[in-house]
Amino acid sequence: MAKKELLKVEGLKQYFPIKGGFLGRTVNHVKALDGVSFTIYEGETVSIVGESGCGKSTTGRAILRLEEPTEGTVEFQGTDLTKISKKEMRKFRKDLQIIFQDPYASINPRQTVASVLNEAMHIQNVLPPNQRRARIEELLETVGLRPYQADRYPHEFSGGQRQRIGIARALSVDPKLIICDEAVSALDVSIQAQVLNLLEELQEEYGLTYLFISHDLGVVRHISDRIIVMYLGKIVEIADKTSLFENPQHPYTKALLSAIPVPDPDAKKERIILKGDVPSPIDPPNGCRFHTRCPFATDKCRTEEPQLRTSDLMKEGHQAACHYMEDITNGKMQPNY
Amino acid sequence: MTQQLENILEVNNLQTVFATEGGEVRAVDGVSFVVPKGKTIGIVGESGSGKSITSLSILRLLAKNGKVNDGEILFKGKDLLKLTDKQMRDIRGNQISMIFQEPMTSLNPVYTVGQQISETLIIHKKISKQEAMKQSVDMLKLVGIPSPEKRVKQYPHELSGGMRQRVMIAMALACDPEILIADEPTTALDVTIQAQILELIRDLQNRLDMSVIMITHDLGVVAETCDYVAVMYAGQVVEYSDVRTLFKNPKHPYTLGLLNSLPRHDVDQEKLIPIKGMVPSPHDMPVGCRFAPRCPVATQACHTKPPMLESIGNNEQIRCWMYSEEWDGDSEVTLYGEKRTVKG
Numbered sequence: 001m002a003k004k005e006l007l008k009v010e011g012l013k014q015y016f017p018i019k020g021g022f023l024g025r026t027v028n029h030v031k032a033l034d035g036v037s038f039t040i041y042e043g044e045t046v047s048i049v050g051e052s053g054c055g056k057s058t059t060g061r062a063i064l065r066l067e068e069p070t071e072g073t074v075e076f077q078g079t080d081l082t083k084i085s086k087k088e089m090r091k092f093r094k095d096l097q098i099i100f101q102d103p104y105a106s107i108n109p110r111q112t113v114a115s116v117l118n119e120a121m122h123i124q125n126v127l128p129p130n131q132r133r134a135r136i137e138e139l140l141e142t143v144g145l146r147p148y149q150a151d152r153y154p155h156e157f158s159g160g161q162r163q164r165i166g167i168a169r170a171l172s173v174d175p176k177l178i179i180c181d182e183a184v185s186a187l188d189v190s191i192q193a194q195v196l197n198l199l200e201e202l203q204e205e206y207g208l209t210y211l212f213i214s215h216d217l218g219v220v221r222h223i224s225d226r227i228i229v230m231y232l233g234k235i236v237e238i239a240d241k242t243s244l245f246e247n248p249q250h251p252y253t254k255a256l257l258s259a260i261p262v263p264d265p266d267a268k269k270e271r272i273i274l275k276g277d278v279p280s281p282i283d284p285p286n287g288c289r290f291h292t293r294c295p296f297a298t299d300k301c302r303t304e305e306p307q308l309r310t311s312d313l314m315k316e317g318h319q320a321a322c323h324y325m326e327d328i329t330n331g332k333m334q335p336n337y
Numbered sequence: 338m339t340q341q342l343e344n345i346l347e348v349n350n351l352q353t354v355f356a357t358e359g360g361e362v363r364a365v366d367g368v369s370f371v372v373p374k375g376k377t378i379g380i381v382g383e384s385g386s387g388k389s390i391t392s393l394s395i396l397r398l399l400a401k402n403g404k405v406n407d408g409e410i411l412f413k414g415k416d417l418l419k420l421t422d423k424q425m426r427d428i429r430g431n432q433i434s435m436i437f438q439e440p441m442t443s444l445n446p447v448y449t450v451g452q453q454i455s456e457t458l459i460i461h462k463k464i465s466k467q468e469a470m471k472q473s474v475d476m477l478k479l480v481g482i483p484s485p486e487k488r489v490k491q492y493p494h495e496l497s498g499g500m501r502q503r504v505m506i507a508m509a510l511a512c513d514p515e516i517l518i519a520d521e522p523t524t525a526l527d528v529t530i531q532a533q534i535l536e537l538i539r540d541l542q543n544r545l546d547m548s549v550i551m552i553t554h555d556l557g558v559v560a561e562t563c564d565y566v567a568v569m570y571a572g573q574v575v576e577y578s579d580v581r582t583l584f585k586n587p588k589h590p591y592t593l594g595l596l597n598s599l600p601r602h603d604v605d606q607e608k609l610i611p612i613k614g615m616v617p618s619p620h621d622m623p624v625g626c627r628f629a630p631r632c633p634v635a636t637q638a639c640h641t642k643p644p645m646l647e648s649i650g651n652n653e654q655i656r657c658w659m660y661s662e663e664w665d666g667d668s669e670v671t672l673y674g675e676k677r678t679v680k681g
Contacts, residue, residue, distance in 0.1 A: 051527035158615055188383035188554065193598035193611035200608075215527070222600035222609065245602065259532035261557030262603050263596070265580045273536060274529045277497045 003041040012072035034233040050230035097170035101182035103162030114150040160191035239318035249320040295335035346372040351408035379563035387572040434509035438521035440501035451489035476507040499530035
């Protein structure tokens, strides 16, 4: 199967200035993203997972230029989105849509559903105005709502239904890539399953590509083809779904997977409990950023930054950034708690 | 189970109502469960199922417009609902403590951590300030906070989320409570920090021999921490059993639906089977079984007659017509892709 590149992110950096001191000068930076590169192919679902502050949402926002990235390139079908003007970028927003976490905050409460969807189509000039009403009703049916609900206001809907409106809005402009930023995290499990199934059906029907940003590894395992694990502004591991869950290589990925409670009281598991908290992204640790919490860390980890690479124990396309991943997997290195 | 466990807390037919603009709302309607000594019982349910209101009712911490209408809450045989406010204050924070989801909003930002832990100690143990501060340091050490002598003088904003939750736990445990109510204690935390906190609660429970009521929406947390589980839906307990039975042989259609909706990180699943529809509004509860409008096997009777929470075996209770003699549906039903034979 020939895979076609849809989005290629290279060396993406996002430094947010911290103002302070005399005359509000920039005194420091929050290094939210520090050199992130990955590729998304057409029709696949790539997920970015990680804990708070790892930079997963920032990545999504930087791709869409909701915040201008500090450095790096974002190539969408061959065009570098970071180099074009704001006006040109607006045209690309038709192809790149985003669904946010909080369906209560991301839809204007004073607009009816029809006017929310109409606005999106109007800005992108998707359909002649006289055909839009029919399209709006069709979209609502597509996402599992009723056509007569088009003239209702957001407060008349539940959280799950609002998320469906968010999906309908994204779909209204026929996008190629949808970034789902914690799109199902605020929903109860029974509703979450409904929305996840809907996203999968829409992908099949419209050939959509998803960049799925989530902290929930259950959701990620369910929906993804490939997974990117981030820690403190860097990618620590990237792999297809099976490799990541069955053969994780980076100690952080292993700890993350082992930390999730399993809904099975008989499950026997070895839990790797990480000590301490994630360090501040203002002054990230030297060397490997994970070394302050890693049970395997050596002096080399404290000084030399590991690069993403594929070891003999990994499948093609599976990469992790750890100096000692072979020795850890082989059991030659013992954790030091 | 053959050994007789002493029940430290017994909730019988609890009914909590709230006066709202749209009329009276029964947030909790007929909740019963027991908490055996030294064990953990989980109360699991989705938003609006009444799990938090149940715990607030136990501690009599309801908002002004809420009140317990009916039922009893027996703590070591004494009905907490019949106590005076003063008697209740002696129990709250002393014999029954609670930790909340959001440690930042439950800690007072203008007092140091040490002052807040000391307050509980001074009130309940009637000890001096100095002695209380010394014990606060010990408590911080107990909950695994590094350099407690320094931390005790810090303010909540100087601590990370995980640390704050540890402080909350230290405060809750300062007076050696017999029951700890943990209301979504790890929901606001990242998974690696969640693992630390759950480990800590388990470890302290063993050391201090207390009972824990774990309120959560996360079935993973239930499976890992609880001995018994009460599943709540729309203000009622729909299933109560030991944790193994609940996960290996769930009986209520809602419990089954919940387990089938859950995306798992440890196994591959073909497709999730969601529960259709959504939770009924508390202003407009179905007259029959509250789950009937969403239930794949509901019969005419389910829509008209509310089922009771019935014992169906050792330490197992269920609120569903399917397991009663009066079941008028098929004797074999398919629930979320799974065939099962029921009474008929």
